[in-house]
Amino acid sequence: xxxxxxxxxxxPERFAPGHRMxxxxxxxxxxxxxxxxxxxxxxxxxxxxTGCLNVSSFQYPYVAWEDSYIHSAFENASSxxxxxxxxYNAMKRKGKIKEDYKFICFGGDGGTYxxxxxxxxxxxxxxxxxxxxxxxxxxxxxxxxQRSSATPMYADTTTTPVGSQCDGKEQYRKDLAAIIAAHDxxxxxxxxxxxxxxxxxEKAERAIYTxxxxxxNVCAPCPTGWKYKTDEIMEICRLAVETNYWPLYEVVEGKWxxxxxxxNRLPIEEFLKTQARFKHLFKPExxxxxxxxxxxxxxxxxxxxxxxxx
Amino acid sequence: MPKKRVLMSGNEAVATAxxxxxxxxxxxxxxxxxxxxPQYFSNYVSNGLVDTEFITVESEHSSMSAAIGASAAGxxxxxxxxxxxxxxxxxxxxxxxxxxLPVALCAVCRALTGxxxxxxxxxxxxxxxxxxxxxxxxxxxxxxxxxxxMAFNIAENKxxxxxxxxxxxxxxxxxxxxxxxxxxxxxxxxxxxxxEADHYLLNPDETFAVGPYAVSDYYMESRKAQAHAMENAKxxxxxxxxxxxxxxxxxxxxxxxxxxxxxxxxxxxxxxxAGTTKDAIDKMRANGDKVGLVKIRSFRPFPGKEIATALxxxxxxxxxxxxxxxxxxxxxxxxxxxxxxxxxxxxxxxxNIMYGIGGRDVRVEDMMNVYETLKDIAAKGETGDVYRxxxxxxxxxx
Numbered sequence: 001x002x003x004x005x006x007x008x009x010x011x012p013e014r015f016a017p018g019h020r021m022x023x024x025x026x027x028x029x030x031x032x033x034x035x036x037x038x039x040x041x042x043x044x045x046x047x048x049x050t051g052c053l054n055v056s057s058f059q060y061p062y063v064a065w066e067d068s069y070i071h072s073a074f075e076n077a078s079s080x081x082x083x084x085x086x087x088y089n090a091m092k093r094k095g096k097i098k099e100d101y102k103f104i105c106f107g108g109d110g111g112t113y114x115x116x117x118x119x120x121x122x123x124x125x126x127x128x129x130x131x132x133x134x135x136x137x138x139x140x141x142x143x144x145x146q147r148s149s150a151t152p153m154y155a156d157t158t159t160t161p162v163g164s165q166c167d168g169k170e171q172y173r174k175d176l177a178a179i180i181a182a183h184d185x186x187x188x189x190x191x192x193x194x195x196x197x198x199x200x201x202e203k204a205e206r207a208i209y210t211x212x213x214x215x216x217n218v219c220a221p222c223p224t225g226w227k228y229k230t231d232e233i234m235e236i237c238r239l240a241v242e243t244n245y246w247p248l249y250e251v252v253e254g255k256w257x258x259x260x261x262x263x264n265r266l267p268i269e270e271f272l273k274t275q276a277r278f279k280h281l282f283k284p285e286x287x288x289x290x291x292x293x294x295x296x297x298x299x300x301x302x303x304x305x306x307x308x309x310x
Numbered sequence: 311m312p313k314k315r316v317l318m319s320g321n322e323a324v325a326t327a328x329x330x331x332x333x334x335x336x337x338x339x340x341x342x343x344x345x346x347x348p349q350y351f352s353n354y355v356s357n358g359l360v361d362t363e364f365i366t367v368e369s370e371h372s373s374m375s376a377a378i379g380a381s382a383a384g385x386x387x388x389x390x391x392x393x394x395x396x397x398x399x400x401x402x403x404x405x406x407x408x409x410x411l412p413v414a415l416c417a418v419c420r421a422l423t424g425x426x427x428x429x430x431x432x433x434x435x436x437x438x439x440x441x442x443x444x445x446x447x448x449x450x451x452x453x454x455x456x457x458x459x460m461a462f463n464i465a466e467n468k469x470x471x472x473x474x475x476x477x478x479x480x481x482x483x484x485x486x487x488x489x490x491x492x493x494x495x496x497x498x499x500x501x502x503x504x505x506e507a508d509h510y511l512l513n514p515d516e517t518f519a520v521g522p523y524a525v526s527d528y529y530m531e532s533r534k535a536q537a538h539a540m541e542n543a544k545x546x547x548x549x550x551x552x553x554x555x556x557x558x559x560x561x562x563x564x565x566x567x568x569x570x571x572x573x574x575x576x577x578x579x580x581x582x583x584a585g586t587t588k589d590a591i592d593k594m595r596a597n598g599d600k601v602g603l604v605k606i607r608s609f610r611p612f613p614g615k616e617i618a619t620a621l622x623x624x625x626x627x628x629x630x631x632x633x634x635x636x637x638x639x640x641x642x643x644x645x646x647x648x649x650x651x652x653x654x655x656x657x658x659x660x661x662n663i664m665y666g667i668g669g670r671d672v673r674v675e676d677m678m679n680v681y682e683t684l685k686d687i688a689a690k691g692e693t694g695d696v697y698r699x700x701x702x703x704x705x706x707x708x
Contacts, residue, residue, distance in 0.1 A: 043514065045383070045511045045512070047379070054521075054523065055523040058519060058521070058522045058523060059522060059523045059524075059525070060522035060523065060524040060525075060528050061522075061528070063519040063522070065517075065519060066517065067517055068511040068512070068513075068517045068518050068519065069511075069517075069518075069519040069520070069521075070379060070382050070383075070511060070519070070520050070521055071520070071521035071522070072375055072378050072379070072402060072405045072409070072521050073375070073401055073402055073405055075371070076371060076372060076375035076402065078372075079337075079367060079369075079371070079372030079373075079375035079376045079379070080375045080376065080378055080379035081379055082337070082365055082367065082372070082375075082376045082379065083335060083337060083365070083375065083376030083377055083378060083379025083380035083381070083382075083383065083385075083387065084379040084380065084382070084383040084511060084512075085379075086334075086335040086337070086363040086365050086376060086379075086380050086385070086387075087334060087335050087363070087379070087380040087381075087383035087384060087385035087387070087511075087512065088383060088512060089363045090334040090335055090361070090362060090363040090380075090385055091334060091383075091384060091385055091512060093361055093363075094334070094361060096384070096504075097384075097512050097514065098514075099512075099514040101512060118368060118369060118371075118372070119368070119369075119371070119372050119375065121368070122367055122368030122369070122372055125368075126365070126366070126367075
């Protein structure tokens with residue numbers, strides 16, 4: 001059965017309105033659309049790392065999640081969920097529960113790439129039967145846009161402020177999807193909001209219904225941190241893909257698969273110029289920085305093509 | 311009720327209690343001297359003696375986090391740790407307590423690093439005293455076993471719903487093999503029963519959300535509710551002890567008083583050194599010295615009134631601390647005991663002695679010296695230095 005946009009978007013919401021996330025926030029769009037990957041009627045437990053998504057969706061005494069939900073701390077969404085899955089296994093074995101459940105964790109890039117990588121890696125290595133979804137907005141947004149290891153090169157953040165001696169963040173992003181794929185889990189993928197959410201939907205459904213650990217890295221822009229107008233988010237995501245900044249790929253049982261190859265790859269400026277965090281790059285004296293950026297994007301794209309050609 | 315005399319280490323005794331309890335989920339990470347507990351337990355798993363989900367996590371932060379997830383999901387969960395492991399868990403200890411999850415932690419007390427040291431003191435568990443956990447301390451292997459058997463009945467009581475730490479002294483109790491008595495498997499199984507959560511993540515009939523963001527209009531009530539549960543725990547610990555006496559014949563309270571009826575000089579202590587102190591008391595009593603001991607079994611909740619009442623009538627008291635708090639006024643047991651004595655108008659001359667830190671030996675004669683010091687203090691009518699050290703290499707420094 002093909003992907004039917006209208007049908008998928010009209011599924012009952014499992015992330016209810018009334019939460020306090022910003023308009024134009026990628027994390028919210030990510031959560032809603034990942035949950036659309038769950039089949040109607042199937043039960044799930046949702047976990048979340050501390051961050052915008054948690055504090056805005058579960059402020060006592062209100063909760064936006066229609067499914068059972070657990071938050072414990074910043075760095076331990078995966079280990080907390082390991083315990084939930086462990087309980088599920090034990091209680092099933094002992095006949096205490098009969099129903100089937102799916103387990104999905106959300107975390108921002110801070111809670112996933114940085115402080116949460118230990119518990120994430122541990123849960124992946126142990127073969128925990130859950131799906132981890134990173135809503136990657138490329139900085140510690142909940143605390144006010146501090147750089148993370150997911151922050152793109154040259155981004156102006158509150159801990160890499162552009163100044164006379166600083167061009168923004170010095171380093172390129174950590175390639176987390178590749179790191180997780182190296183755990184040799186059954187399913188790892190990178191996606192974003194692109195062309196009617198088909199790529200995201202199919203990957204979410206596949207991840208959730210994979211037996212064993214699955215990982216999704218979702219480029220999820222943040223209007224306050226990236227500095228764009230809220231209605232520009234879909235276009236920014238499109239440009240992230242069309243410039244090869246955020247390639248769409250999946251790693252299935254160790255096999256790397258490229259899901260989309262731009263017909264006319266756009267230069268990286270097209271992506272960078274949509275966000276005020278990169279505006280210093282467009283000063284005439286900084287032309288070489290954009291050149292360097294393009295080289296890095298190209299190098300990483302070639303590397304991805306190589307992995308996908310094996 | 312069939313009972314069995316055995317020779318066992320404290321770790322094996324606690325692991326045996328866990329086998330008999332057959333918990334649902336045990337996330338584990340090794341650290342000396344608690345490592346043996348998950349090690350023994352993994353043998354039970356490998357040989358089908360339990361049907362527990364045993365999760366070999368990658369850190370103590372994760373073992374406690376997984377225990378939290380498991381307990382919130384509706385399972386009976388526990389883990390074990392020591393020292394740096396407990397310190398690494400510190401953040402999530404508070405989460406377990408505020409989520410009101412009856413998780414158990416087998417804490418095998420060991421010095422915190424700085425310098426690295428694997429031996430016994432109480433700096434790890436005392437560092438966690440304000441995390442919202444119930445803390446029961448054992449004097450010996452038997453008590454470690456008994457406390458473990460009672461743990462879930464206390465923690466899971468609907469008036470309590472708090473996590474519980476079952477503490478024993480590293481190596482001294484955890485590794486030394488002692489004579490003790492085991493209850494039979496069926497008796498323990500029936501005594502502990504199965505965990506039935508009221509609200510849990512895997513309840514097919516209702517969804518459940520745990521771990522909210524609570525700002526200043528709700529946070530304080532949540533803290534007060536925890537404090538109220540801790541107050542309730544006092545009676546529940548006693549009630550469970552009464553039930554336990556029926557199956558074991560052994561009596562437990564919040565404190566244990568040893569030779570306190572007519573005691574003029576008393577020591578207040580926690581853990582294995584209580585046994586050493588009892589030997590000192592027996593020797594001195596033979597010479598007519600009116601010496602006694604108050605052993606604290608429950609440090610959280612803190613039985614301040616009970617301790618102060620027991621000490622009323624004493625001429626001089628030494629409160630013993632196996633961990634520094636660097637307040638320059640003494641250690642945690644000293645501070646809390648003296649505060650309780652003040653509130654209860656117990657005016658015995660009182661000193662606070664740091665001892666046994668980082669595994670420094672505590673001998674019977676050391677404890678006899680403590681009583682001699684108390685006799686001197688009473689005779690002079692002055693405490694002198696309240697905050698003291700015992701057993702330092704440099705004798706001048708005491």
